[in-house]
Amino acid sequence: MALPAPQGRRSSTFTRLLRHGFTDPSAAGELLDSPGLAPVRDDSVLLEALGATADPDLALRGLARLVERQGEPDAQQTLLSTVVAAKPLRDRLLGVLGASEALADHLVRHPQDWQSLVTYESVDLHPTTPEFELALAEGIWGEHGAVRPRADALRTAYRRALLGIAARDVCGTTDVAEAAAELADLATATIRAALEISYEEAPGDAAVCRLAVIGMGKCGGRELNYVSDVDVIFVAEAKEGVDEAKALQAATRIAARMMRLCSDNTAEGTIWPVDANLRPEGRNGPLVRTLSSHLAYYQRWAKTWEFQALLKARPMAGDLGLGQEYVDALAPMVWEVAERENFVADVRQMRRRVVENIPAAQVERELKLGPGGLRDVEFAVQLLQLVHGRSDATLRSATTLDALAALAAGGYVGRQDAAALDAAYRFLRTLEHRIQLFRMRRTHLMPEDEGELRRLARSLGLRTEPVDTLRKEWKWHAREVRRLHEKLFYRPLLDAVATLETGETRLSARAAGHRLEALGYADPVAALRHLEALASGVTRKAAIQRTLLPVLLAWFADSADPDAGLLNFRKVSDALGKTPWYLRLLRDEGAAAENLARVLSAGRLAPDLLLRAPEAVALLGAADGLQARSRAALEQEVLAAVGRADGAEAATAAARGVRRRELFRTAAADVIGAYGTEYSPAHTDHGRSVDAVGSAVSDLNAATLAGALRAAVRAQWGDTLPTRFAVIGMGRFGGRELSYGSDADVLFVHEPREGADEQEAAQAAQAVANEMRRLLELPSSDPPLPIDADLRPEGRSGPLVRTLASYAAYYRRWSLVWESQALLRAEPVAGDTELGQRFIELIDPLRYPAEGLGDEAVREIRKLKARMEAERLPRGADPTTHAKLGRGGLxxxxxxxxxxxxxxxxxxxxxxxxxxxxxxxxxxAAELIGTEDAQTLDEAWVLAARVRNAVMLVRGRPGDTFPVDGRELAAVARYLGYEEGHVGELLDDYRRITRRARSVVEERFYGA
Structure with missing residues (x-):
């Protein structure tokens, strides 16, 4: 909005104020004309100093309020003359007033506290806990504190000390790390003072126990924010001769009083909450424990994240000797946690949950928890500390930036990466500090208001287009953090094996092995060998691999079998490394690289298919590369390939080659989740992926049968067979519900052509069916497609092929109820379309009998099912987890x-x-079954079908039960949407869902 231009003498003042950064020069001019500020209205030194603050308007309003609160004119003049004459005070006071509305309010409530900013001695530049303790003691027990309630005196003294920290911060006397350390030291002094007040109020409690306060989190790491919970853990011991239970009760009362002193609101506001939720059992556990009780918990029950939290533990207040005993006793456990199974997965899972819990509307504004935020840096550094700190004590720092510097010095992180991460972390922490400083409120969100963004940008020294510049710098640093977060674990691994002169300190083979083990690699020696083969040397290929591998390794490590992923990647790279498009595809098409990593580490089937024809990698990068093709398109390609081949075996090999590629396409799409289904146990639409796989595999097998049929006919009869010939799909093939490892259940039907000899036609049909089976089962590197015709009339004892009339005669005279039931799935899949349709017309009256089934037929079906349950379940199989024949299964x-x-x-x-x-x-829909029962059956069928698909994808061979091998079972769980370490939850869910389905079957099928 354009500002009205003033007239006369005020015009020059208006212009001058604009030049000094005031956004409301009219209001500023009125303040300068007020009685309190009139003496310095035209003082250029003061205006220059105001213009140098984050918000000149805010600073001037704060100064006017503070001058007014001085009361007498002499006191006002003293303040103004001191501010104008003393540059250190001027910069400090105005800097605080321009950055913090909350601290301006404190100065107005306590108008003499500005004098605490006058001192400018070397000791004042970097005070530590002892100096803060002295200042707080004077404010509480000294002349000014003696007449006030202890809680109010503590708050006032705390804010006075905070005023000095903020002044040094905004003036640049201290950097962000020093300011954070001062805030932590002030918090330590405050806890000690609050504890002393608690002892003073209850000397009897203090006499019976030793109580130590352990600093945790940012306070423990001496990197505290302006406004943050102070995380603590309490440990206590009984004094000699005192009953332990009595001592713990006393210690608990002291701890609770101390927490209230800091957390409660009084006339002077609040300090910060003291949070003890990091203690064993969290809120559900006792507030105070003995050292032995802590040890027992951590030895038996503690989770990975609890040991990660202990990285920052330090004795803070109370009995410091006891506190040190606590830290010393737990330290060995902290540095052994990386040896836990699923260690890295646990840490990453916790990080993912933090991000997932951020409200969607705030993700893009989150400085702390969002992607590319402060927590990304902290998690990465802590993870590397825990991995390598086992054998390198130099890494055992509680402070993020110190630990990062130690990781760089030890070669665990590249120096350039560490420097970039250090700069980004400092920038983000400074943003966080300045945002909180304004109103002294706990927040990690970037403001949206333009005025607030402008003040924030100016506080960082950004004066040219401050808001746009701030946004650009913030986004750049966030992207840099995200990039470095992904590569921190992996780039040093490549430097350790690549024969390059990088100038970096490199990981030793032992350290590299430790890191790979922690990341889930079972054979770190082999993994390093693969990395060396892929990334060493100075060729363009090796250079591209060094660019790709950090991210690929992260994706492999996030799978159930990182070793297999890396080994398979090496095999594919060896096969395609000399082709010009392969590495370029992975480098330039981000989706292709991620898709490849997920496919190669998801089990055996997809990698085996890919390694037989590595050029199929191109499918992973194409926009429509993973979309299933129609049966017509597949059949057209297969028949064209058969037509070009020389001989039946070569023709069938060509058809099977198409099938192999398309099986890979389907498996890759399934693994990646390209069928539009969100893979998680809570998601209820997994049927879409099962239907998609079933349709794709069924269409593919139908096209392959069409190719084998064409090849068999051409070999002996050319283009014309003396009989019309059709293949009828049965079972899951006819139902378009095939899994990856299913046989092709079929019936063969023929009808002699007009004028053909019936015996010759029958012999030709028999020969064609046998030749199809032979061709499709020839030894080959391609997956076999066994043909199963046992559902034909008379089973294995009957003829392999019948005429349509023969089928009609058999079904009319001999058909049993189970054969009618089997025909429910009959569907033409290859050969003569018209003949196939006539077969369907023939069987419809059998499978959908007029007036339905009689009671005897229903009893017969139930008997057959009961006998099948008793006889066909494999010996030793668990009926609660067998996907096909088990309780509530397919x-x-x-x-x-x-x-x-x-x-x-x-x-x-x-x-x-x-x-x-x-x-x-x-x-x-026809109300034959209720909604709940229908949903229960559908859920169980879909889950059982997905289990069969998962087993084939993971093991490379079909199976109806969950794998016994731990890694294979974990991979099946991952496919089914369960996070690492939740295999037990998967099995529990499977049993629960199928048990419910069996109850419906008992009622709906058996009539129980």
Whole structure:
């Protein structure tokens, strides 16, 4: 908004104030004309000093209020003349007034406290805990504090000391790390003073116990904010001859009083909350424990994050000897925590949960917890400390920047990376400090108001386009933190194995091995060997690999099997390393590299498929590379490949090559989650991924059968077979519900062409079916596609191929109820389309019998199912976790749905489908089954189908039970959406969901 231009003498003042950074020069001019400030209205020194503050308008208002509160004109003149004459005081006082509305309010309430800023001696520049203790003692027990309540006196003295810290901070006398250390030292002195007051109020309690206060968090690390909880842990011991229970009660009363003294609001406001929630058992645990009780808890129950928190533990107040005993006793446990299974996963999981709990509207403004924020730096540094601090005591610092410097000095972090991270951390902490300083409120959010952003930018010395410059610098530093956070663990590993003269101190082989072990690599020696093969040397290929590997290694480490991911990556790189597009694809297409890392570390199936044809990596970078192709498109490609091949075996090999590539496409899409399903146990739409995989694999197998059929016919009969020939998909093939390792259940049907000899036609059909089976089962590096025709009439004893008329005669005279049930899934998949459709017309009356099933047929189906449960479950298999035949598994759900189809399909068109979930949905829509029961069956079927897919993806061979091997089971859990270390939760969920489904089956199928 344009400001009105004043006239006359005020015009020059208006212009001068604008030039000095005032945004409201009219209001500023009125203040300067007020009686209190009139004597210095035209003082250029004062205006220059005001213009140098973060907010000249705020500083001038604060000065006017402070001068007015001096009362007598002589006192006002003394303040003004001192400010004008003494540069140190002028810069300090005006700097605080221009940066902190809250401290200006304190000065107005205590108008003589400005004099605490006059002193400018060397000892005043960097006070530590003893100096703060003296200042607080004078304020509490000295002349001014003696007549006031202790709590008020403590708060006033605290704010007076805080005034000095803020003054040194905004004037640049101290840097952000020194200011944070001073704030922690002041907090230490404050806790000690509050503890002394508590002893004074209850001397009887003090006489029976030793109480130590352990500083934790930022206070423990001497890197405190202006406004922050002060994290503590209490440890106590009984004095000689005193009952332990009595001593603990006394210590608890002292600790609680001390916490209230600091946390309560009085007429002088509050100091900060004292937070003891980092203690064993958190809020649910006792406030005070003995040392032995602490040790027992940490030895038996403590989680990884609790040891991480102990990195910053230091004796702070009370009995410092006891406090040191506490720290010394727990230190060995802290430095052994990296040897825990899932250590890095636990730390990362905690970091992810912190980010996930940030409200969506605040993520982009979070300086502390958001991506690229302060916590990213702290977590990275602490993780590296815990990994390497086991064998290197120089890393055992509680202060983030000191620890970062030690990591760089030891070669655990590159010096350039450490310097960049140090600069970013200082910038972000300074932002945090200045934001909190304004109103002395606990916040880590960047302001949105332009005026606040302008004051914040000017407090950092940004004067040209301050708001835009601040935003750019903040975003740059946040991106830099995120980038360095990703590479900190991995870049030094590459430097350790690459034969380069980097000028960096390098990780030793032992340190590199420690880091790889902590990151989840079971064979760090082999991992280092792979890294050396990939990244060493001065070639362009090695240089690109050194760029890629830090991020790839992070993705591998976040998987269930990092070793397999890295080994597979080396194999793919060895196979494709000389092709010009491979590394360029990974470098330039971020999605391709991440997709590849996830595929290579997710199990055996997808990597095995890829390693047989590494050029399929290109699918991972294409925009539509992971989209499933239609059956028509697949069949067209397969038949074209068969047509170009020389001979039946070469033609079938070409068809199987297409199948291999498309299986990889499907598996990769499934692993990456490209089917639009959010992989988490709480998500209920996993059916989309199961349906997508089932359709893709079924279409692919149908196209492959079409290719094998064409190859078999061409080999002997050219383009014309003497009989029409069709392949009917059965079971999950016909239902388009195949998993990765399923056989192709089929029936073969033929019909002699007009004028053809029937015996010759039958022999030709038999020969074609046998040749298809032979061709598809030939030894090959490609996955086999076994054909199973055992669902044909008379099973293995019957002819492999029948005419349509023969099928009709058999079903009319001999068909059993189970055969009618099996036909529910029949669907033409290859060969003569018209003949296939006539077969479907033939069987529809059998599978959807008019008027439904009679009671005898229902009893027969139930008997068959019961016998199958008793006889077909493999010996030793756990019926609660067998995905196909176990309780509430695929078979239970499918037989229940199929019974409904046979009973009501004749009257309800929606039930006439080969797909289980579609039929279940139709039964629900027709009110044949209730909503809750339908959802229960659907959830169990989808989960069991996903388990089978997961087992095949992970092990590379089909299976219906959860793997026994720990890594394989963890990989299955990861596919199913469970975080590392939650395998037990997966098994519990599976048993619970299938148990509920079995209850529905008992009622709906068996009629119990």
């Amino acid at each position: 078979s239970d759900v499918e037989w229940t749905v199929q019974l409904l189809q046979m009973q009501h399909g004749w009257e309800i068109p929606g039930l006439r489908t080969t797909r289980t979930r579609e039929a279940l949905a139709a039964a629900h």
